[in-house]
Amino acid sequence: MSSFEHGLADVTPVLTRASERLAARFDGVVNAETVERVVFESYATLARTAKITEHLPALAEHFAGDRLTALGQSRGMIAKPHPEILFVCVQNSGRSQMAAALTTLVAGERVNVRSAGSQPGEFILPAVREVLTEIGADLEHQYPKPLTDDVVRAADVVVTMGCGDACPLYPGKRYEDWDLDDPADLDVDGVRRVRDEIRARVEKLAGEIAPSD
């Protein structure tokens, strides 16, 4: 009956070790029980939509580490030297990934960015990777991930794109909703057009919240 007979592995040992590493890293900021829950729930939520499961424990550890950082930031226990922008779209496979990468390209270390999706897709769209790579923007180590409470709390600015209702509202943040075509419905030239529209918007936003001088 057991699926283990088919060669699928129990992830408990590897996720337990990841939890121990992160508990040490966040010692004094988040308690070990919460860290363990964030790691295992990060794995479960990525597993729900991921197509390729090979690197999932490593992605879950990375995702959990970023979520715990966000939690520490929102509590004022981890420094946040730059304004934090959270980009949210539906699948976190096109618009929000482009916005995050373009913001880093445009504003460098003057801002920090995160991205998420209300219903994360299986992978980042190939056309999105293509049109970002050709202008030197970086999508390495990025992957679709769900919108979580912790990253909303850590954000100074939340930009939603096609999923405005999906995001919890907290006071003291700037919320924007950008109306953009979905790259999933477009050919490469169309995706380039959306890219350039996003670039103009992030240049404006970065200029407002983190001017270069």
Place this chain on the structure above:
Amino acid sequence: MSSFEHGLADVTPVLTRASERLAARFDGVVNAETVERVVFESYATLARTAKITEHLPALAEHFAGDRLTALGQSRGMIAKPHPEILFVCVQNSGRSQMAAALTTLVAGERVNVRSAGSQPGEFILPAVREVLTEIGADLEHQYPKPLTDDVVRAADVVVTMGCGDACPLYPGKRYEDWDLDDPADLDVDGVRRVRDEIRARVEKLAGEIAPSD
């Protein structure tokens, strides 16, 4: 700029009170920080897909309470007098809801059931409600919710329907995968057929894991 100007409420106070209630209820089982995170993340994850947001804080408290119960059960700190079955489909709006309701109808308190979806839908399908109501099965207080790690851990039997790869595998559990048509694609007569097929399967399963004598 703030969306609060449009009348949308900050949910922090109501979710904080829910966290305090649940922290008291799970005192000695789960620490207060973890409880608070489970409550706020339960809200965020339901908000991502819910269409109607009016009752969302109450649903989030209910969902968080069940998740914390599952966590306590998986740690042996909350009694689990009956075998626990977890039904998982894609949207938690059809097959897994029917399986849970029919198991309760067939086996009563000899088993306990939970259900979840890999990509939860916005609401339970009306045809599913209809064909369950006509045989006296109960879907009251049910709503689509995402598959989480805690409920998998608490389960003795995990039955997947159309989403086998989405569920974390842990040793010591019985995993089954049921091949059933998706009610979302069927008319009411088709949904009745799926209902009767599920009923036959849950009768067999309940007879095996929780015989009536």
